[in-house]
Amino acid sequence: ELEGIHFAMDFLKQFNRYVAAKKIPAKEFIDVKEKKVVVIGGGDTGADCVGVANRMGAKKVTQIEILQKLPNCRPADQPWPMYPKILRTSSSHEEGCERDWSVTTKKFIGSKGHVTKLLAARTDSSMKEIKDTDFEISADIVILALGFLHPDTAGLLNGSKIELDQRGNIKTDENFMTSSKGIFAAGDCRRGQSLIVWAIDEGRRVAEAVNRYLMNT
Numbered sequence: 192e193l194e195g196i197h198f199a200m201d202f203l204k205q206f207n208r209y210v211a212a213k214k215i216p217a218k219e220f221i222d223v224k225e226k227k228v229v230v231i232g233g234g235d236t237g238a239d240c241v242g243v244a245n246r247m248g249a250k251k252v253t254q255i256e257i258l259q260k261l262p263n264c265r266p267a268d269q270p271w272p273m274y275p276k277i278l279r280t281s282s283s284h285e286e287g288c289e290r291d292w293s294v295t296t297k298k299f300i301g302s303k304g305h306v307t308k309l310l311a312a313r314t315d316s317s318m319k320e321i322k323d324t325d326f327e328i329s330a331d332i333v334i335l336a337l338g339f340l341h342p343d344t345a346g347l348l349n350g351s352k353i354e355l356d357q358r359g360n361i362k363t364d365e366n367f368m369t370s371s372k373g374i375f376a377a378g379d380c381r382r383g384q385s386l387i388v389w390a391i392d393e394g395r396r397v398a399e400a401v402n403r404y405l406m407n408t
């Protein structure tokens with residue numbers, strides 16, 4: 192209900208329109224100039240929001256993450272060629288940002304209908320809140336860069352017989368075919384929130400699979 196709290200995708204899309212010199216109605220414009228911006232979510236989307244907030248002239252940018260801080264070096268249990276889970280610092284972070292880990296947000300506090308701070312607490316390694324660790328973070332604008340989970344089932348998938356996997360993504364066989372014969376899936380909707388390289392790879396492989404299917408039917 193408080194003003195000043197926005198979803199990351201609204202913020203990022205708006206910035207793309209701004210860079211493309213498209214007109215943004217004043218009422219919709221998320222103005223962070225000279226504001227204290229708190230980005231909730233320590234992933235890549237959060238990093239993009241940090242970069243955009245800096246470029247738009249934010250006074251201070253803070254990024255908080257519920258998970259623990261990752262190590263700087265490759266841990267012994269993740270030898271090469273595994274992709275190691277290590278701390279990543281992007282150019283967005285280098286442009287200026289305070290980062291904090293093991294932080295959960297308990298509530299937003301506001302004044303006159305606008306957010307002014309977050310009530311936060313520390314978390315343990317299982318993301319559970321640690322008792323008596325409450326603290327506050329001052330904020331004029333909060334960007335929610337979290338919760339990117341599975342495809343939206345309210346639209347195309349609603350009422351379809353297409354099965355989902357345990358994580359809520361579209362389930363396919365090794366040929367990318369869903370539980371509905373002749374319907375295929377690839378990319379984020381199948382493997383979950385991922386990377387462009389995987390989407391390109393799966394796009395190519397699903398095209399081959401569709402071709403094989405059509406040639407045999």
Ligand SMILES: Cc1cc2nc3c(=O)[nH]c(=O)nc-3n(C[C@H](O)[C@H](O)[C@H](O)COP(=O)(O)OP(=O)(O)OC[C@H]3O[C@@H](n4cnc5c(N)ncnc54)[C@H](O)[C@@H]3O)c2cc1C
Nearest residue numbers: 203235236239346347377378379380384385386387388390
């Ligand atoms: C903010 C953000 C930053 C990211 N940064 C990076 C990065 O730096 N590097 C990287 O590798 N990856 C990044 N990613 C991830 C990357 O964007 C995705 O992994 C990739 O785009 C997945 O491709 P896709 O084709 O599977 O899905 P998408 O790119 O999501 O494409 C799906 C398309 O389907 C359309 N669609 C949805 N429903 C329907 C429907 N019913 N009918 C018709 N069309 C429909 C959507 O509008 C969309 O255009 C980022 C993601 C986000 C959200």
